[in-house]
Every structure is written in C-alpha cells, then in structure tokens.
Amino acid sequence: MFWQWPLRSPGRLAFTVVVLGALVFGLVYLGGSVGGGNTGGGGVTGGGQGDRWDSGGSGVSATPTPTRLPPVAPLTPEQLPVDQAAPQALEAARVWTSAWVNHPEGTTAQQWLAGLRPYTTDEFLGVLAGVDPANVPASRVTGPVVPTRASPKSVEVTVPTDTVRLKVLVIDTDVGWRVSRYERE
Known part of the structure; x- marks a missing residue:
C-alpha cells in the first residue's frame, strides 16, 4: 500500500509532505497562468483594459469591483458599574x-x-x-x-x-x- 510507505519513518513522512506541497504549489501556479490570471509574471498575456469575461461583450469587466463592507460592532460588551x-x-x-x-x-x-x-x-x-x-x-x-x-x-x-x-x-x-x-x- 502506497499510503503506508510515508508512515514507516519520519524521514519518509517529511519527504512526502515536501513533495506534495511542491505539487500543490506547482498546480496552483500553473492553474493561475493557464486560467488567465495575469500575475505580472510570465503568465499568459491577453489584450488590454477591454478584456471581458464573456465573449458576448455584455460589459462585465475582468477586474472585479471591490465592495465596501459595513462597519463591525465592537466585540467587547459595554461595562456597567x-x-x-x-x-x-x-x-x-x-x-x-x-x-x-x-x-x-x-x-x-x-x-x-x-x-x-x-x-x-x-x-x-x-x-x-x-x-x-x-x-x-x-x-x-x-x-x-x-x-x-x-x-x-x-x-x-x-x-x-x-x-x-x-x-x-x-x-x-x-x-x-x-x-x-x-x-x-
């Protein structure tokens, strides 16, 4: 069984964790490049400001508009004498x-x-x-x-x-x- 191999020694477990971490990091980085995310690095470059998410040109820009959240009430209760x-x-x-x-x-x-x-x-x-x-x-x-x-x-x-x-x-x-x-x- 493959899942037992990393558990046989601490060294094998550490090696497995490092390899899996590198795999996940690589997939996330590759997924961002292929998926069209322009990170400023060597990703896929597209057009300019007028990029659209849809091909119909409905006016939805590729850059999401940030929303403003309402203020959060203080978490400490009001003290009374x-x-x-x-x-x-x-x-x-x-x-x-x-x-x-x-x-x-x-x-x-x-x-x-x-x-x-x-x-x-x-x-x-x-x-x-x-x-x-x-x-x-x-x-x-x-x-x-x-x-x-x-x-x-x-x-x-x-x-x-x-x-x-x-x-x-x-x-x-x-x-x-x-x-x-x-x-x-």
Missing part, C-alpha cells in the same frame, strides 16, 4: 448557589441537577451532568452575592460558602437570567 448589576441576575446567582450546595447524603446526580435546572443554561447543565454531588465541597452559603463585573447581558458575582468562594457568571437568556459558568476563586 457593579452597583447597576441587574437584580434578577443577582437573585438567579443566589438561588443557583443555594441549589448547588444542597446535596444531602444520598442525593442522586439527577436530583441535584433538577434543583439546578431552572437557573442554569442548557449548555452548562450538560457540563454539570458529569458532576457527582458528593464531590461538591460546600454545604451552605455563608454570605451575600457580590457583583464583581456587570454588563447589560451578563453579570459576574462572587458567593461565599462554608468551604470555597465561588465566582459565578450569570447571563440574560431568552427565558431569563441563567448561570452559564462557575469556578472556585
């Missing part, structure tokens, strides 16, 4: 964290997830499905939810528990504010 964080986001983070620490002995993963579901994005719920609630170190929330960053559509908060401080990201979805991420601080 933390005291302007949405109260619904803070409440969602508080209730979610209370559900996160609620895992008495014998709680199944399905029961624990059912408590988190109303306050969690579907995507993050899939991530949490792999968590065993017995591995959650905290058992109670010990302080208030404190916003650390805010924007119109997302709020990051910290929430103290009896063992760790959580950093929770809450986002505004079509169905309300939901937790999309957490990490231990």
Whole structure:
C-alpha cells in the first residue's frame, strides 16, 4: 500500500509532505497562468483594459469591483458599574448557589441537577451532568452575592460558602437570567 510507505519513518513522512506541497504549489501556479490570471509574471498575456469575461461583450469587466463592507460592532460588551448589576441576575446567582450546595447524603446526580435546572443554561447543565454531588465541597452559603463585573447581558458575582468562594457568571437568556459558568476563586 502506497499510503503506508510515508508512515514507516519520519524521514519518509517529511519527504512526502515536501513533495506534495511542491505539487500543490506547482498546480496552483500553473492553474493561475493557464486560467488567465495575469500575475505580472510570465503568465499568459491577453489584450488590454477591454478584456471581458464573456465573449458576448455584455460589459462585465475582468477586474472585479471591490465592495465596501459595513462597519463591525465592537466585540467587547459595554461595562456597567457593579452597583447597576441587574437584580434578577443577582437573585438567579443566589438561588443557583443555594441549589448547588444542597446535596444531602444520598442525593442522586439527577436530583441535584433538577434543583439546578431552572437557573442554569442548557449548555452548562450538560457540563454539570458529569458532576457527582458528593464531590461538591460546600454545604451552605455563608454570605451575600457580590457583583464583581456587570454588563447589560451578563453579570459576574462572587458567593461565599462554608468551604470555597465561588465566582459565578450569570447571563440574560431568552427565558431569563441563567448561570452559564462557575469556578472556585
């Protein structure tokens, strides 16, 4: 089998990659010359300014007219002062964290997830499905939810528990504010 030959040694693999690269480069260069692309090099030369793509002379010039794209909106979200964080986001983070620490002995993963579901994005719920609630170190929330960053559509908060401080990201979805991420601080 030909495809096995390059895999028998690193030298053969490197040689094969170089040969294939040269082949592709040659075909692209040759294709540009034969296809009528005038690169200024030794390609096929045609007439002058009046070249047409079609032989009917419909007025379509060989040189495409550049188009102007609309401006792109900035990708960074608008920052708000933390005291302007949405109260619904803070409440969602508080209730979610209370559900996160609620895992008495014998709680199944399905029961624990059912408590988190109303306050969690579907995507993050899939991530949490792999968590065993017995591995959650905290058992109670010990302080208030404190916003650390805010924007119109997302709020990051910290929430103290009896063992760790959580950093929770809450986002505004079509169905309300939901937790999309957490990490231990």
